[in-house]
Amino acid sequence: MLERILSNKVFFIYLLGFSLLAVFLTVGYVYAQNSLNDRLKGRVLLQVEQKGEAWYVDPENGERRFLGRPNDAFNLMRDIGVGIINKDLEKIPVADANMEGPDTDGDGLSDAFEDAIGTDKNNTDTDGDGYNDKEEIIGGYNPKGKGKINIDNNFAKIHNGKVFIQVEGHGEAWYINPVDGKRYFLFRPKDAFNVMRKLGLGITDNDLDKIAKRKEVTYVAMGASVTVGASADPREVNGYAYLVRNALKRVRKVKFNNMAIGGTKIEFFLNNEFPEALKLNPDVVTVLVGGNDIITGTSINDFADDLDMLLKRLKENSIKVAVINSPNIANYPKFIDGSNEFVTIEKINEFNHISKEKADKYGFVYVDIFNSKLSTDMSLISDDGIHPNKEGHKFLAGIVIRKIKEIILNQGIHEECPQYSSPALDWCANGTIISGGVDENGCQSPPTCEEKT
Numbered sequence: 001m002l003e004r005i006l007s008n009k010v011f012f013i014y015l016l017g018f019s020l021l022a023v024f025l026t027v028g029y030v031y032a033q034n035s036l037n038d039r040l041k042g043r044v045l046l047q048v049e050q051k052g053e054a055w056y057v058d059p060e061n062g063e064r065r066f067l068g069r070p071n072d073a074f075n076l077m078r079d080i081g082v083g084i085i086n087k088d089l090e091k092i093p094v095a096d097a098n099m100e101g102p103d104t105d106g107d108g109l110s111d112a113f114e115d116a117i118g119t120d121k122n123n124t125d126t127d128g129d130g131y132n133d134k135e136e137i138i139g140g141y142n143p144k145g146k147g148k149i150n151i152d153n154n155f156a157k158i159h160n161g162k163v164f165i166q167v168e169g170h171g172e173a174w175y176i177n178p179v180d181g182k183r184y185f186l187f188r189p190k191d192a193f194n195v196m197r198k199l200g201l202g203i204t205d206n207d208l209d210k211i212a213k214r215k216e217v218t219y220v221a222m223g224a225s226v227t228v229g230a231s232a233d234p235r236e237v238n239g240y241a242y243l244v245r246n247a248l249k250r251v252r253k254v255k256f257n258n259m260a261i262g263g264t265k266i267e268f269f270l271n272n273e274f275p276e277a278l279k280l281n282p283d284v285v286t287v288l289v290g291g292n293d294i295i296t297g298t299s300i301n302d303f304a305d306d307l308d309m310l311l312k313r314l315k316e317n318s319i320k321v322a323v324i325n326s327p328n329i330a331n332y333p334k335f336i337d338g339s340n341e342f343v344t345i346e347k348i349n350e351f352n353h354i355s356k357e358k359a360d361k362y363g364f365v366y367v368d369i370f371n372s373k374l375s376t377d378m379s380l381i382s383d384d385g386i387h388p389n390k391e392g393h394k395f396l397a398g399i400v401i402r403k404i405k406e407i408i409l410n411q412g413i414h415e416e417c418p419q420y421s422s423p424a425l426d427w428c429a430n431g432t433i434i435s436g437g438v439d440e441n442g443c444q445s446p447p448t449c450e451e452k453t
């Protein structure tokens with residue numbers, strides 16, 4: 001008995017030792033990886049041991065994305081771009097690059113460049129102070145008026161490596177180079193590629209391997225007409241589910257599928273949309289529930305049972321879910337006259353109460369749009385008196401995006417498995433190494449050592 005306890009104890013100490021080693025090595029690995037990622041955030045990397053393939057390190061999460069051919073690179077940069085107003089953009093110094101192209105006034109700035117910075121493309125000296133537009137903008141002077149430009153180096157620093165899209169212009173894009181803190185004009189695909197080539201940093205395959213590739217996420221939207229995108233034509237551009245997809249694309253590679261069909265209810269989500277969704281092996285599902293069940297008088301018990309079953313199945317398949325409730329449609333033009341006996345604020349609250357209860361039961365995110373402008377601000381509702389309009393979809397997407405990002409960035413989607421180094425050679429020399437097996441995330445667990453008896 002004592003012997004058994006001792007042997008268990010030895011085994012435990014080995015296990016503990018190994019675990020600590022593993023933790024130490026993992027922490028070391030992650031630390032090294034993080035510092036490399038941090039140093040390279042926002043940089044373009046060129047694989048010097050290959051054919052100079054270019055990668056872009058996302059400044060937000062340090063993951064790398066393949067830049068591919070010039071057109072791909074340009075589209076990718078626009079894809080990751082964030083909107084900026086001119087007043088903020090002007091805080092960042094301009095790089096003397098990418099000014100080639102038709103130049104009507106011959107001042108060295110292309111017409112497109114002048115459109116972007118707001119100078120006169122038919123006048124070499126927009127403000128008439130004797131200094132031409134290019135000299136001024138490159139020298140940090142204001143080509144449109146008196147004095148210097150109010151450069152804010154801290155602002156540039158915070159946004160190093162990002163791509164900005166001018167929301168007040170024609171959507172021109174600029175890349176903030178982390179090395180010199182200047183902005184590089186990205187007008188044509190060629191510009192994007194030139195920037196990449198000129199500013200790119202050579203990297204070995206070995207170092208590149210240490211930088212995580214962008215994780216992929218499969219997002220499926222379930223619901224009815226609102227989720228289809230009704231009253232926000234073109235739906236694939238303005239519908240909330242598509243806007244959520246677009247937002248996800250900023251942080252992840254996204255596979256998206258919209259399962260929603262107009263006029264459907266929870267029973268249909270469960271029996272039709274869910275089986276189809278499951279085939280895609282989704283990571284994240286949003287399900288907007290309540291609307292048609294409330295309108296057509298589904299019994300609250302049936303709703304509760306079907307929603308419970310749907311969420312249970314999603315949970316069983318390890319899918320992260322955001323349950324979106326119903327806004328106060330009793331307040332909507334279509335129902336405000338009380339013509340639909342089922343549509344009352346009491347009923348809506350009853351359904352939403354179930355949605356919240358079930359979301360909580362399965363540990364899912366609950367998205368409350370009842371307590372939002374979608375219940376009160378009828379300027380968000382379309383002329384049909386029931387569906388959100390374009391602005392309404394945008395508003396709804398904003399709420400969902402915040403919640404979805406919580407799910408994806410905090411709970412981890414397709415997280416890479418921890419890396420363990422091999423234990424010392426004499427580890428378990430007198431025992432049998434037992435494979436650690438695969439954990440619930442599909443990651444290999446460290447092996448254990450069983451003492452020989």
Ligand SMILES: [Ca+2]
Binds near residue numbers: 106108111114121
């Ligand atoms: Ca010019």
Ligand SMILES: [Ca+2]
Binds near residue numbers: 114119121124133
């Ligand atoms: Ca000019």
Ligand SMILES: [Ca+2]
Binds near residue numbers: 130
């Ligand atoms: Ca001038």
